[in-house]
Amino acid sequence: MSHQEHSSQFALLAQRRFAPFFWTQFLGAANDNLFKFAFTVLVTYQLSLDWLPRAQAGLVIGALFILPYVLFSATSGQLADKYDKTRLIRFIKSLEIAIMVIAAWGFFTVNVPALLGCVLLLGLHSTLFGPVKYAYLPQQLSERELTGGNGMVEMGTFVAILLGNVAGGILIATPQVGPQHVAIACLGLAVLGRLTAQVIPMSPAADPSLQINWNPVTETWRNLKLAHQQLAVFRSLLGISWMWFFGAVFLSNFPSFAKDVLHGNEQVASLLLVVFSVGIGVGSLLCELMSRRHVEIGLVPLGAIGMSIFAIDLYFASRGLPPADSLTIAQFMAQVAHWRVLADLCLVALFAGLYSVPMYALIQLRSQASHRARIIAANNILNAIFMIASSVAAGALLSSGLTIPQLFLVVGLANAVVAFYIFLIVPEYLLRFVAFIVSRLIYRFKVTGDESIPTTGPAVLVCNHVSFIDAVLVMAASPRPIRFLMDHRIFATPVLGWLFKLGKAIPIAPQKEDPATYEAAFAKARAVLDDGELLCIFPEGGITRDGTLQPFKGGVMKLLEGKEAMPVVPMALTNLWGSFFSRVESGTAMVKPFRRGLWSRVGLVAAEPLKANEVSPELLQRRVGDLLGRA
Template structure:
């Protein structure tokens, strides 16, 4: 696990063709949209008419998301997904042929009709794009896979905008022919690549498609709200699009008025933001330890706010000079701070959005996945339109400067983030536990991917060394897990909030509180019945001497009611770390070498629940633990 790289996915057929197709699609969309704008300059269109078209184009492209997302979600649910991707890329060839005709005849109405059709094709592809990942990736690969997709999308958008904008500048009078050829060639390349994507089964092949867009849009939006965490993850993704739209739409004017440059400096600023987003997206797998680590979401939100605030203070007023080249801007005093801020905003934006996508995928039923992402697209498009409208309102009516808009956006980002983390405290809980675990330990997992089931119920049994054991295990397991823990540990101040938010199950001995013990067994059985992972520490107490105690019969009682597979796991190195009982409390505080302790988490193959016994499981965990207490 520690030696795995997410880039290994780019060498595998189950992922690479899909990655290329979605990257080519994003690249072609932006080549086309920027080429339309470049054509307006090439034709010498008056500035008033040019402004009309440039403002009309995004609205035309986004309109199909409102009209057809619900239908697209149903189709993506019903059809085999690789076949649907081939269909959508075939549509792209036909649409880009129409666009090519528009370029060759220099007809804006034809180009705008093709742009509407492009938006419709993107609407159909959208639910497939993210719903296909859980089918082709393992749970521990979701974060890395989403990071690659976000990185590919960010760079494709950036390079597509640059390429589309340069077509007419470099080709001169041959611009229309080059633009027409480029969009068709890219569409054909995407279609040929799509044919190499392996078969991906439909999520709900028996689904009956309903064609009325309004009630179906409301239906998919309701479906997306069934789970609070998923609902607010969708809100977070939509907020990401709001922030991204607000920032990037202001960059052209910001580059000219506040940075003292022109179109090239705008592309440079956009490149910094995009490269930051791509880098942050890729780092998510490393920081998360290959789990769906939603603790990165608060980190991303706080980082975005901090860098947007600093971007405001870095350049409050207009630039003292004008017409700066990229190199002249880089050499100017104060520019390094702006460069770092733009990269930082993008970096933490990646931390923010990638875990949200992975969360939606990991906690949504595959039979509903495409429709949930259709709901996400509807909400995203609404937030994009809202961002564009507020951008115009604040500048045209309220007469705000762009730095003032960045300041307002930073404050709004903090408010929205706090709101999300308040109503779904799991995000903040995971952030605190992520910080604690990575501050105190260096984890080395072994056998987790191979032996912890990707889905379905399972019971995990592990030795019990310290108060941090549950946090250590939750940081290494690729799926959410319910921990059964002694009620006195559950009630530790501060940790109690973390455990309760993580839905840990407190338990007491039969002599201490028989009612609490029975309630714990009932809750464990309910969680297993719902297909969840449950972890217990069968020793029943922390070790006092570093040695394992005997496993109690509670594990057998659980398996009698529901004989699910049992995964033996062992913690190595925890006895010499902070918060074990190796020393007195004072002694523990005197040994700073125990910070960042090397801890191994080892798992072996599952044992059938109908044959597992407490002595058998104890023997297995002892073998895994070895002599490394």
């Protein structure tokens, strides 16, 4: 069986090039979270330290863990490009064993400063591993396997986080011998991770001649400038970093939230983490289902909306809960009011999964392959800066007198403001969200032949023109952004016109009516193709008035002048005639809602690309007509 023929992504777990790496990553994530959560519970519930207040313990531990991301991410990105990734992984896992030996001594002697030092060292371990992880997969997996492989790793990470947190909470709560049990478990997981790393196949260096810049400040700045060269990628990095800011506020405050607000014991704190982890895992899996195996960044606004709604509701759900002694899980679950708290936490996490996974996928798809590890390193740096800022801001707000529920409210409101700003400066997210809503909730949209749309490089998409939302539906069929050449009159349409302007569609007028606009439109369209982007044109020149395919005009040939090898993809929108956004016999559109009811079936069919020197308006019209007849 070739690499491309696997029945599902789970088949990768039977292959040496993936399975040992998967389990190495899984064990490392489980160990990090077992250690951190057990240590947090230890200093929150079992110890009383004047120099480390219980309410601040989670914030301090979280800040120490991510500090190495700021200091060493730039260097780790270079190491991942310069050296064999498998040798690097084995070294990192050996380092983990050494760290856990120190941690075991710290747990056995209950030496809090030593354990805080281990938190810092574990952060360094994770900093080194992050870029290697994202650079290893593209080397070992084919293009068709990459999305599935990344999905498996993300799923495994969420499960590992869940199991690590649960195990940490249970082990540390064992009377008298809890710290010793945690020490043994952490050391055992580190040894297992090193054994699985030994079986990972070799993964040659991408750039052995790379000169390492050991100055973290200048290299960090260089990586951020590198990421900034692709604005959509850079702004997605910022969006992901905000998600970590948002999530860190919740994760670092769960022990105190469980103890001081919900009046629960250590197991209740573990339950909150279980619910949160399950929510993230479910949200991440839903991305695959809701996006129909495409990278669907239209899910990002949906995720942001849900994060704010349920974070705000969590504030109201956790106000005024009756005081109680340390509740067990059974006692906690017996109170109906607590179910709303758990539902809010789960849904906050679920929508965070919908928000973050498409952003990660966009970064992987659009980053330069030769610099992907360093782009990931830049992402880690930004994540760390935002998480440290989260710890500082949350600590300051709590010290100023805010309660933890009020902190959740503030973060939920801030998320709404940040999300609105991101969608204004990166309109592609908003446009894809509209396309997602139209293609999933207004119509039942089926795409056939979408593999004909090139995944890289410039191409011209040629489509029939049936309705005012043709561009939205074509956009929904492609994971890549598309620029549109469309009738200038559509820009006068309320709402839709604003959206198309936001999406940088290019208005075109008939040559006889406005020669200047006509020539300017083609100049802009050719510049789009020169930049390696996709361009869609509707050669009929206007929306059909009777539902039939109109003659194709010669403008498409003007567009293709001097571009003999340019791929031209014929496409056909089907069954749209007679719907709300199309004209009817009266010639008027958008006057009779629910004309065909909700979720009426519409589709798009794409044919194999042609070369520009092979096409003519008549040939393209025949090809589109054939697609309509086939639908």
